[in-house]
Amino acid sequence: MIDAPSLRPQSVSRPSVAVIGAGTIGLSIAWRLAAAGCRVEVFDRGPAGRGATHAAGGMLAACVETEPGEQPLLPLTRASQALWPSFAAELEEASGLSVDLRGEGTMVIATTIDDLAKLRVLHRFQSGLGLPVEWLEGAEVRRREPYLQPGVSGALYCREDHQVDNRKLAAALQRAVLAAGAIVHESVEVSAVAVEKGRAVGLRIGDRLVAADRVVLAAGAWSGRIEGLPPAARPPVRPVKGQMLCLRMDPRFALLSHVVWTPGTYLIPRLDGRLLIGATTEERGFDDRLTAGGQYALLEGAYRALPGIAELPIEESWAGFRPGSRDDAPILGACAVDGLVLATGHHRNGILLTPVTADAVARLVLTGETDPLIRPFAIDRFTAERSTGEHAQGTELPA
Ligand code: GLY
Numbered sequence: 001m002i003d004a005p006s007l008r009p010q011s012v013s014r015p016s017v018a019v020i021g022a023g024t025i026g027l028s029i030a031w032r033l034a035a036a037g038c039r040v041e042v043f044d045r046g047p048a049g050r051g052a053t054h055a056a057g058g059m060l061a062a063c064v065e066t067e068p069g070e071q072p073l074l075p076l077t078r079a080s081q082a083l084w085p086s087f088a089a090e091l092e093e094a095s096g097l098s099v100d101l102r103g104e105g106t107m108v109i110a111t112t113i114d115d116l117a118k119l120r121v122l123h124r125f126q127s128g129l130g131l132p133v134e135w136l137e138g139a140e141v142r143r144r145e146p147y148l149q150p151g152v153s154g155a156l157y158c159r160e161d162h163q164v165d166n167r168k169l170a171a172a173l174q175r176a177v178l179a180a181g182a183i184v185h186e187s188v189e190v191s192a193v194a195v196e197k198g199r200a201v202g203l204r205i206g207d208r209l210v211a212a213d214r215v216v217l218a219a220g221a222w223s224g225r226i227e228g229l230p231p232a233a234r235p236p237v238r239p240v241k242g243q244m245l246c247l248r249m250d251p252r253f254a255l256l257s258h259v260v261w262t263p264g265t266y267l268i269p270r271l272d273g274r275l276l277i278g279a280t281t282e283e284r285g286f287d288d289r290l291t292a293g294g295q296y297a298l299l300e301g302a303y304r305a306l307p308g309i310a311e312l313p314i315e316e317s318w319a320g321f322r323p324g325s326r327d328d329a330p331i332l333g334a335c336a337v338d339g340l341v342l343a344t345g346h347h348r349n350g351i352l353l354t355p356v357t358a359d360a361v362a363r364l365v366l367t368g369e370t371d372p373l374i375r376p377f378a379i380d381r382f383t384a385e386r387s388t389g390e391h392a393q394g395t396e397l398p399a
Helices: 024-037 071-093 113-128 139-142 166-179 219-227 292-305 307-311 354-367
Strands: 017-020 041-045 107-110 133-137 154-158 183-185 191-198 199-205 208-211 216-217 238-248 260-261 264-270 275-276 316-323 332-336 341-343
Touching: 017 024, 017 199, 024 041, 024 071, 024 166, 024 341, 024 354, 071 166, 071 354, 107 113, 107 139, 113 133, 113 154, 113 341, 133 139, 139 154, 166 275, 191 208, 199 216, 199 292, 216 354, 219 238, 219 316, 219 341, 260 292, 264 292, 275 292, 292 307, 341 354
Parallel strands: 017 041, 017 216, 041 183, 107 260, 216 341
Antiparallel strands: 107 154, 133 154, 191 199, 199 208, 238 275, 238 316, 260 264, 264 275, 332 341
């Protein structure tokens, strides 16, 4: 358990909240609620910030990751992207820690004729959606990133797709959560949400009841495993495995400054000299073993784009679990159990969607209002009963 250094007095008019999951989503919600005067306790099955938050790449890629069929997610991803600069500044102020938000933007490069043709189609599609993407000819790409392989024939440049160091983000959030007066319980397995007469009254750790006025379920890929919920409130989330690795660049000689995507691989240069390479997408349940094929594919893709990596030492390899829902969109908001708020299923966008999720969930807990931005992502979209685009009656939280 991380003890709060100084617990702030909490407002008696505010609900007490138990948050399941101390990843970036759970911690940011806890931060907002504790800062608003709620008594907040966060519970995680492992160390705080060590799930998908630790494994992620930290790309804030609302534009580059948008492919045909993903338009419904755009209002949410773009809203969160716009929140990031102020969110990061506020968090750095509250925690005294940097999160290394970098603003060079993202390039998707083409190295073959086939890639070039596909990229032009993607450019037309994303431009048609009004996204801030622009086309760069090969010479301009190489001017901006001289160590990319000389055959780069063009790139899509997304100037607003920035990156943050997700591990520093987790550390800053933990510090801010504690400073706001919340308590974080680590390596504590929540067995169930405690539900009485259709209402969440807290959570269970073994036989022990931890009472709370509201419960927030933000347990990432593990969210569907929490017991005690009726089927309509149990988020249909599965683990989507991603392998990554990290190389160490010479601190005096960064090979890259933009985030760079090539088919099947992305490269993320950190301010501290690490160069992250990601990521596989695998349906393997909770099997977190690294595979030769997965690591080879990442290195091969990265080497084709940036041959200079051949000399760099490998610092770390890891695998994590994206929380994937049935439609790969998040599951947010109130549900069939009164007092229970879902904040899970963020799939490839957990870091990007952190600010908007934190604000919307805090608003829901504090006021009972569902932000229109998250309304399309309610769990009731998966239930047969749903007949209109509106949220079902009777599932709002009381203010
Ligand atoms: N958002 C990058 C990934 O999920 O691999």
